[in-house]
Amino acid sequence: MTSIPTQDYSIHFNTTGYSKLNELIKNNDYSSIFILVDSNTNANCLTPVLQHIETDIRIEILEIESGEQHKNLDTCASLWSALSELGTDRKSLMINLGGGVVTDLGGFVACCYQRGIDFINIPTTLLSMVDASIGGKNGVDLGLLKNQIGVIKTPKMVIVDTSFLNTLSSREMRSGLAEMIKHGLIANPKHYSDLKNLSKLTLEDLDALIYDSILVKKHIVEQDPTEQNLRKTLNFGHTLGHAIESFYLNKKDQALLHGEAIAIGMILESYLSSKLLNFDTDKLNKIKSQLINTFGHPKINPENYDSIIDLMKHDKKNQNGIIKFVLLKDIGNCAINQEASKELIINSFEFYNN
Known part of the structure; x- marks a missing residue:
């Protein structure tokens, strides 16, 4: 499938996406890469993504629990603390690998950490491929109130790998x-x-x-x-x-x-x-x-x-x-x-x- 350019970034598909990801990493001199996963994408999606990334830059994996109930400021705070403890600086890249909870929350975490680090979304559910990961909306829930806290900022790119649909119920x-x-x-x-x-x-x-x-x-x-x-x-x-x-x-x-x-x-x-x-x-x-x-x-x-x-x-x-x-x-x-x-x-x- 042909890549889809938007005003600020591009949406790439399947193997083309990983080629573009490697170009991005090579051209931006990132100091470190953080891949945000939940328990499901850690088990089912992380390994093939790691196999596609071609770099000597340090890669760290951050895992959150899966489910909408964890899309909150407490989860963000724990991730910001982890990023700080791992020495993340403003030249770091965050890759959000997951469904809408991961891409919404991960984008928000990246936008706020040190006033903003680069991030990309690799949606792994059909819902996030067609909706949640696209358009620059990042945020979390406030109690029972959906997406009450957040910002609009676009990722550096979105990679839609439809092979991940095989992991879904x-x-x-x-x-x-x-x-x-x-x-x-x-x-x-x-x-x-x-x-x-x-x-x-x-x-x-x-x-x-x-x-x-x-x-x-x-x-x-x-x-x-x-x-x-x-x-x-x-x-x-x-x-x-x-x-x-x-x-x-x-x-x-x-x-x-x-x-x-x-x-x-x-x-x-x-x-x-x-x-x-x-x-x-x-x-x-x-x-x-x-x-x-x-x-x-x-x-x-x-x-x-x-x-x-x-x-x-x-x-x-x-x-x-x-x-x-x-x-x-x-x-x-x-x-x-x-x-x-x-x-x-x-x-x-x-x-x-x-």
């Missing part, structure tokens, strides 16, 4: 498909249509769809890198989805992966779209059917509606305390800064549950 693969479906719904009807029959996808098909999904996000981010207007459209499904993900985060038997929560959020916000923007009812029902068939149908207890709505009050898109949604006018056409009453939000839960 089917549930993790499905989680990534949610963001790809979102990209189609907000900006590219053909991309959405190509994703409708997921059961018949081959790995070759998936490579092409990953590429197309990255292009959708790249196009949006380049027009609005700091999320003042257009980039907000990437949050379709996330206002309710993030609140649902946060609510269930520490409920072990009910915890949802990011994509599973966003799939529910897209159904709920498609319903709001039908009521507020006259989004076509047939399309609404088809979206609901497709997402439930793909991600399952975990019901939301009515006793939890108020708690989930309360979590939405901290969403970063809100203005003057008013919850703001991204809603669909049509597939491929959406509107930002939309408001919905609590009654209508509760109706969306009922629509999803039934």
